[in-house]
Amino acid sequence: MRLIQFLIPIALFLVGNIxxxxxxxxxxxxxxESIIPNGLGRSRMISSEEPRDYKEFTSSRTAEDDERNxxxxxxxxxxxxxETKLLNFFNLGGIRFQNIAANDAVVTSKLNDLAIQGWELAFVxxxxxxxxxxxxxxxxFITRYIFKRLKN
Structure with a gap:
């Protein structure tokens, strides 16, 4: 019995430090988001749904091997x-604050959806x-939102 009482704290310590x-x-x-007057630009929110491995498109250049990628x-x-359509910041009358508020609502909806999926906003x-x-x-005007989560 004393041996078990002695080993339990050691076992808990070891498991807790793994x-x-x-x-x-x-x-x-x-x-x-377009900031071109008269509403001539295009504003979008883009989210990639297809992975890419940067290593496939990377080359290392040295003094001896200076061949371009x-x-x-x-x-x-x-x-x-x-591709989510957003509104442009400008129209014929100038800055459209309603458009900015509408874009904020759409972007916030996406951010909230990602949070529900377990993504945590890491950087902006x-x-x-x-x-x-x-x-x-x-x-x-470009904004990049970087999210992270534990991989399943």
Whole structure:
């Protein structure tokens, strides 16, 4: 009996200190919102539904071997992705705050759905290439949401 009383705390200590190997997977959602006046741009939320292995499209360059990467763009491109239509920030009257609020509601719906699926928001990264006048027809605001979860 004393031996069992002695071994139980040791066993509990050992089991409590075992490190379980857990694999984490990541998912990226990209939101592209047009900031081109007159509603001429396209705004979308994009979610890839087809995996890609970066190693298939990566080459290592050195001083001895400086050959550029010759990956086929067609092999990198994918056909299976979700594309959610969003509204543009501008229309003929200028900034449309209703459109921004509508986009927020749609993006929030996607974020909530991913949370229900077990995804945890890990990082948010955004950037802008702004419209700079009549001679510049470009303008987008991009936000990338990076999610993570334990892989099943």
């Amino acid at each position: 490190t379980w190997s857990q694999t984490i997977e990541y998912k990226t959602i990209t939101v592209v 010759k990956s086929d763009r067609g092999e990198i491109r994918l056909k299976n992705f979700d 990264n955004s950037g802008v290439e702004s419209f700079s006048g009549e001679s510049d027809s470009n303008g987008i």
